[in-house]
Amino acid sequence: MARQAYVNGRYVPHGSAAVHIEDRGYQFADGVYEVVTIIGGRMIDEEPHLDRLERSLRELEIAMPMSRTVLRMVMRELVRRNRVEDGLLYMQITRGVSPRDHKYPGPSVTPSVVMTTRQGDYANSAKFEDGVKVITIPDIRWQRCDIKTISLLPNCIGKTMAARADAYEAWQVDADGNVTEGTSSNAWIVTKDGTLVTRPATHAILNGITRLSILRIAGEEGIQFEERPFSVEEAKSAREAFTSSATSFATPVVTIDDRTIANGKPGSLTLRIFECYMDYCRGLREPKSGGQKERARRAG
């Protein structure tokens, strides 16, 4: 069976899947999205991703287009149809199709739902052994980076700058010289005394689902951690650094701009977190917390 996509109630061939030219996602980037990693046929952190999706929709006053139960069924059906064992599911919900006008249309406009899948063994990559380079760039985004909106142009610019500098990612830096996050990942360092540090989940960053799982694992493992801003200078002289996302897990960072981090090899705490997180993804490790209430508290 050819690869399929889901578009507004229909499973259609991926190559001819389309939405209307007056979809507000196309004209205004008026929509939100989620990327869920699939390992061994299982969607990783499916419920926290759906929690965040609902939160993003709420923040933008976009109605949930279908019940969560139906949404889950569609996700599963697309994964089944495309026979995805390892890969990812992309889901996008926009405010819907309406004659072009900046202000939100009325409630009669129904949100558009699009889902695609992609095959790929994201857990197998040389970058986990070798580490990667990141560059630092000014954070030029808006003030609601906590919403996972499809409005990603600054992130695309940043990622292109990274690629042109032979780097894997660009860490964005605020006006105070502190790192906010990557263009598609959260930024982490390990200080000289072994404390794991990442920026707190305010409006300045996307509260990564991988970030939340890593914080939970750190707590379970008795790893000391702090949620606080850190500067580019602190990152460059850190003992370890890594960057996290659904598809990059915990990727060791060994170079920031032109500075080598420690001995230029992935750090031991980073590797330990990576292993624990991969065990969790492979179903070899049960979360010791993380019920509905706990998730809601963390998602904010």
Ligand SMILES: Cc1ncc(COP(=O)(O)O)c(C=O)c1O
């Ligand atoms: C800006 C940004 N920060 C962080 C993340 C990491 O989020 P997650 O761990 O949910 O993939 C992403 C993922 O796309 C992102 O785009």
